[in-house]
Amino acid sequence: MQTKDTPSSAQYLAKKSFFDKVVTIYGRNAVIEALEDYSLVIHKLHLSDSNRKASVIDKMTEIATKRDIEIRYHDKKALSRISKNSKQDQGVALDIVLEHFSNEEEFLANNDSYRILALDGVTNPQNLGMIIRSAAAGAIDAIIIPSKGTAQISPLVIKASVGTLFCMPIIKSNSLVKTLQNFQSQQASLYTLSSYASKNYKEQSYTEKTIFVLGNETEGVSKEVETLCDEKIKIQMNRGVESLNVAVTASLLAFM
Secondary structure, three states, rough: OOOOOOOOHHHHHHHHHHHHHHHHHHHHHHHHHHHHHOOOOEEEEEEEEEOOOOOOHOOOOOOOOOOOOOEEOOOOHHHHHHHOOOOOOOEEEEEEOOEEEEEEHHHHHOOOOEEEEEEEOOOOOHHHHHHHHHHHHHOOEEEEEEOOOOOOOOHHHHHHHOOOHHHHEEEEEEOOOHHHHHHHHHEEEEEOOOOOOOOOOOOOOOOOOOEEEEEEEEEOOOOOHOOOOEEEEEEOOOOOOOHHHHHHHHHHHOOO
16 A cells, blocks of 8 residues: 555656666766766765865865755765775765666667667776767767676766767666667667678668677677677778777777
């Protein structure tokens, strides 16, 4: 039985959908830069109550108050649980609402055709940032980023993306395999890169629902994900070059 204080299913889903769009950044430089960017929607500013008095902290609280952003104080351990990086958070963290973030169900409900990049084990934050930048500039409609085994949104990623993270649709996935299977059930075609593929990526005929899967910088696409893919394509190499950086590959696919 639902009481007055018990949230309805609709309220729960709305709350869940909201928090799916929240990403937490940390570090004093990154946080102050985000606070000064009035185009960003900020949820909360988190500060450690052990922070020594500093002009940058005063500036953060001043801007947050001016923008009517909630400020929460935590002990050092609680703050590190929020930032998930106690060694580099410098006693501050900030929840940013990325309005272009979504889950797979939301994306599928609103898109009949698309080209997507799915990341399988891309662990270098700089690569992730550059992939986001190329995708935003090119003809990519979204990027699937798993919650585990892949670099997550951080100040390094934001810096490498040169701010394009804030305009690029991102699909958060708890399981890349299940997410890809869900897209396949909606007639999406999956492609992965292989030097042994028979067809060049420029010669392949793609469907209206296309997903390119990009693998780990060293080991490539995992076997579990590789078995799901419908086709393998290749980027023709010259002069004995075996492979390209994953961010370069993403750029080529984005501007195809």
